[in-house]
Structures are given as C-alpha cells and as structure tokens.
Amino acid sequence: MNLRQIEVFRAVMVAGSVSGAAQLLHVSQPAVSRLLAYTEQKLGFALFQRLRGRLHPTPQAHRLFGEIELLYQGVQRINGLASDMANLGRGVLRIACSPSLASALMPMAIAAFAQRQPDVRVCIEGMLADALTDALLTQKADVAVAIVPLQHARLQSHALFRNRIVAVLPPGHRLCTRERLRIADLRDEAIVGYSAETPLAHAIARLYDGARMAPRWVAEVKQTHVACAMARRGLGIALVDEQAQLGGDWPDLQVRALHPTIDLQVRLGYSRYEPLSAIVQEFVDTLRGLRHPLLVPAG
Numbered sequence: 192m193n194l195r196q197i198e199v200f201r202a203v204m205v206a207g208s209v210s211g212a213a214q215l216l217h218v219s220q221p222a223v224s225r226l227l228a229y230t231e232q233k234l235g236f237a238l239f240q241r242l243r244g245r246l247h248p249t250p251q252a253h254r255l256f257g258e259i260e261l262l263y264q265g266v267q268r269i270n271g272l273a274s275d276m277a278n279l280g281r282g283v284l285r286i287a288c289s290p291s292l293a294s295a296l297m298p299m300a301i302a303a304f305a306q307r308q309p310d311v312r313v314c315i316e317g318m319l320a321d322a323l324t325d326a327l328l329t330q331k332a333d334v335a336v337a338i339v340p341l342q343h344a345r346l347q348s349h350a351l352f353r354n355r356i357v358a359v360l361p362p363g364h365r366l367c368t369r370e371r372l373r374i375a376d377l378r379d380e381a382i383v384g385y386s387a388e389t390p391l392a393h394a395i396a397r398l399y400d401g402a403r404m405a406p407r408w409v410a411e412v413k414q415t416h417v418a419c420a421m422a423r424r425g426l427g428i429a430l431v432d433e434q435a436q437l438g439g440d441w442p443d444l445q446v447r448a449l450h451p452t453i454d455l456q457v458r459l460g461y462s463r464y465e466p467l468s469a470i471v472q473e474f475v476d477t478l479r480g481l482r483h484p485l486l487v488p489a490g
Contacts, residue, residue: 350489381427
C-alpha cells in the first residue's frame with residue numbers, strides 16, 4: 192500500500208462510508224471507490240464487506256487499521272516537529288505532567304516562566320505513568336514533571352519537591368478538630384478513591400494495608416481536583432497529594448497531615464542523551480526556583 196492508498200483506507204475506516212471518506216479528503220466519491228477497489232485487488236483480499244448498502248470492515252481491515260494508526264501518529268509527530276521548527280523564533284516548550292500537578296503546580300510554574308520568556312508558547316498535557324515515559328522517548332514532550340518514577344535507561348530523572356499524601360475534610364467534619372490524623376482515624380469514614388491506574392490509588396492502598404484496614408470507598412475518580420470537589424459537597428474525605436493545595440481553589444476545605452504518610456515526590460524527567468535546549472533549561476531553572484510553603488525540596 193502506498194501512502195495515498197493508506198490515506199483513503201484510513202478515511203473510510205474513520206468515516207464509516209465511502210461518501211464520508213470523500214468529504215474528509217475533499218475528493219469525489221467515485222475516486223475513493225476506484226482507489227479502494229484497486230487497493231483490495233493489489234492486496235488480494237477484501238477490506239470491506241458490503242451489506243445492505245453499508246461498508247463493514249473485515250478482520251484483515253481491523254488489523255491493518257491498528258498498524259496504520261501508529262503510522263498516522265508518526266506523521267502527526269513529524270508535522271508537530273515541523274511546526275515547532277517553524278516557530279523557533281519565538282520558541283515552543285512541550286511539557287508532560289502527572290494529572291494532579293496540571294491544575295496547581297504547573298500553572299504556577301508556567302506563569303513564572305512566562306514572565307521570563309513571554310514569547311514562548313507552552314503546550315502542556317496531563318498523562319499517567321506509561322504515557323509520560325513514552326512522551327519523552329518519542330519526543331512528544333521536551334520535559335516531564337511527574338509524581339511517579341520515570342524509569343528508563345534513556346531518561347534522566349531528579350526529585351524536586353516533597354509531596355506527601357494529606358486528608359482533605361469537608362466543612363464541619365468531626366475530624367476537623369484534630370491537627371493531624373492517623374490512618375486509623377479514617378476507619379469507617381467515607382473516602383473518595385481513585386482509579387487503579389493512578390499513582391494515588393497505589394499509595395493509598397499501601398497506607399491502608401499498613402494499618403490493616405480496608406477503605407470505605409464512596410466514589411472513584413482520576414483527578415485530585417475532582418476528589419476535592421466531591422469532598423466539598425460532603426460526599427467524603429479526599430486523600431490527595433499536598434501539591435493539590437497550591438492552587439488555593441478550595442479555601443473552605445480543611446487539610447490535615449496524615450501519619451503515617453507516603454511521599455509522592457515531584458520529579459523532573461528528560462532525555463539522558465540529548466542536551467536541554469535553552470528554553471527547556473530556562474523552564475527547569477524557573478521550576479526549581481519557585482517559592483511556596485508547600486514546595487519543600489526533596490530530601
């Protein structure tokens with residue numbers, strides 16, 4: 192299959208019809224039909240079955256589509272790189288970060304960076320652990336800021352800030368009278384939990400396992416700001432990393448330290464074998480230089 196055949200095949204798969212593919216590609220419907228028929232003839236097998244006037248992909252088509260999507264993502268990366276190169280005059284900084292940092296720490300860091308480099312365009316995306324590593328390895332991101340270890344032979348990682356798990360209590364909760372909480376104090380308390388693929392879910396599970404307790408989940412979320420919003424509504428106690436407080440979005444919520452706790456350190460990651468550009472180094476220096484009572488350097 193040449194690139195044009197791949198483009199037409201993908202358009203039919205995405206649109207679900209020849210007419211839809213023709214609209215996506217801005218060509219005539221007969222042109223799509225002819226090229227599709229020619230592609231099937233060259234391949235020696237059918238890509239679609241025509242049933243009741245509609246196209247249905249064959250098993251072979253589904254397998255091809257999976258590989259073609261990988262190729263399509265590669266083309267998008269090339270286009271993104273070309274766009275970045277065209278914008279080098281003002282600069283582009285691409286940051287991947289853990290979702291819990293995207294709504295608090297990163298806005299603070301980017302605001303400080305923008306004061307020093309107002310002409311740089313910053314692109315930021317929240318990602319889970321595997322996606323963070325892949326973003327650095329495939330050069331989709333220049334730098335990653337994460338609360339998970341970035342473990343790969345081609346990556347360099349440094350701990351920046353302490354980031355302990357704390358309890359966020361709804362207004363008027365009976366435990367607000369205590370300055371610090373033990374995990375045992377949470378026995379039978381309603382807890383807003385996290386999806387299994389998130390680092391907070393694993394950390395909280397370790398805390399409860401250490402206390403030989405089972406949490407009483409009332410909800411499951413993926414992001415700390417959602418957990419805090421639910422705590423604010425009185426649904427239950429949210430267990431979050433302390434960096435989530437940086438935004439100051441929930442002034443009426445009560446935050447209490449936990450004992451014992453787990454330190455989900457904020458880590459900086461980048462390529463081990465490629466030097467940091469001047470723009471990326473400027474952002475790293477800005478991040479390290481942030482000052483806030485909750486930004487305690489990692490020990």
